[in-house]
Amino acid sequence: MAKPGLFKPWVAALSAxxxxxxxxTFLSQAVPVVAPLMTAELGLPPESIGNFSSLNTLGAILFLLFGTPLVARFGPLRMLQGGALLGSLALAAAAGGVVWLLPLAALLMGVGYGPTGPAGSRILQATAPPRHRVLIFSIKQAGAPAGGALAGFIAAPVAALYGWQAALLVGIVVALACAVAIQPMRATLDAERDPARPLREAFALKRLGAPLAALRMHPVLPRLTLQAFAFAALQGSLFSFTVTWLVQEHGASLTAAGGLFAAMQLAGVAGRLVLGWAADRLGDATRSLAVHGLVAAALSAAWVLAGPGGPGWLGLLLAMASGFTAASWNGIFLAEVARVSPPDRVAEASSGAILLCFLGYLTAPAAFAWTVSATGSWVLPFLVGCGLLAVVSLLVLWGGRRGATS
Incomplete structure (x- = not known):
């Protein structure tokens, strides 16, 4: 017989x-990982995978706009299971090899990914011990780069050995198995769901104004979300273009460039854990995130300016330092949004804040590509992203001091 208190509710919540x-994230990254084989077989240009990624982000934004009432009605755990099912259907559509189905698959994939933020926030805010709240949110968000790394470790070799459709099939099996595995937790984690909530709320036009309405729930949310936008813009640019930049501008082999990219991703996992723990110790996540942004901007600028042209050890160190700071903000941001939101509106506030943050992921890569085409410089748009994050971080610090003295 288990000892009383041995298994804490937050352990199950965090695990799920x-x-x-x-x-x-594994599902979202599976298609980009197998893209070279898939696009070649379907007769598509390799860069067309960028359109898939953009539609994926758009799908997530659509869920964040309209899906929050569904989290309240069906429960956050059920929505996480539903997201895995939608992601599996998206991979099945992509695996069919029909070109006109790919945009639909990308959009569906994004809608399936959408619940991970608001549903996860609602579960963790209700169960996480306050003393370790930011760390617990950060551990959960570490699943994002971990899922991307797993897609590379699993999908790529399977595709090389058995074909890209087989790799997508593996993703489907993994997703469905995990959705079934968390079913025993549903009675506990979905206990506060509201089955009587009307479904029509999810499709009301007023949902278009929900993100801005969410920002009015607390005075800190506008500047906190603005900083998340700046973080997302820099992280999206680094992760979208680092490999291509190293190969095109610095003559790196694809293997070497991919190795540095993997180092950035793994450093991001470590950063989410370490900096989440540090934010808990400081006790002021908003101020911590602002300082974090200044450090991330400085280290990312150092990586862009000195990393590729320096000794190999220096390039690796700066790449990891950039990933450690520029990709480790998400859990702190979500934890702070959940903390300052009314308890019964955590999912709604998280959806609105995450949606506005996702605009950084959606717009920055397009602006980056345009800048490279217009100026011929890869360094300039990287530095613009660093500068934006630094300026916004200073504004957040200044706003926090004004609030403290008013």
Whole structure:
């Protein structure tokens, strides 16, 4: 017989949300990982995978706009399971090899990924011990880069050995198995769901104004979300273009460039854990995130300016330092949004804040590509992203000091 208190509710909550965050990212990254084989077989240009990624982000934004009432009606755990099912259907559509189905698959994939933020926040805010709240949110968000790394470790070799469709099939099996595995937790984690909530709320036009309405829930949310946008813009640019930049501008082999990219991703996992723990110790997540942004901007600028042209050890160190700071903000941001939101509106506030943050992921890569085409410089748009994050971080610090003295 288990000892009383041996298994804490937050342990089950964190296990479920971390697992499904990892699964969601694994599904989202599976297609980009097998893209060279898939696009060649379907007769598509290699760069067309960028359109798939953009539609994926758009799908997630659509869920964040309209899906929050569904989290309240069906429960956050059920929505995480539903997201895994939608992601599996998206991979099945992509695996069919029909070109006109790919945009639909990308959009569906994004909608399936959408619940990971608001549903996970609702579960963790209700169960996480306040003393370790930011760390627990950060551990859950570490599933994002971990899922991306797993997609590379699993999908790529399977595709090379058995074909890209087989790799997508593996993703489907993994997602469905994980969705079934968390079912025993549903009675506990979905206990506060509201089955009577009307479904029509999810499709009301007023949902278009929900993100801005969410920012009015607390005075800190506008500047906190603005900083998340700046973080997302820099992280999205680094992760979208680092490999291509190293190969095109610095003559790196694809293997070497991919190795540095993997180092950045793994450093991001470590950063989410370490900096989440540090934010808990400081006790002021908003101020911590602002200082974090200044450090991330400085280290990312150092990587861009000195990393590729320096000794190999220096390039690796700066790449990891950039990934450690520029990709480790998500859990702190979500934890702070959940903390300052009304308890019964955590999912709604998280959806609105995450949606506005996702605009950074959606717009920055397009602006980056345009800048490279217009100026011929890869360094300039990287530095613009660093500068934006630094300026916004200073504004957040200044706003926090004004609030403290008013």
């Amino acid at each position: 949300t971390l697992l499904m965050q990892t699964v969601g």
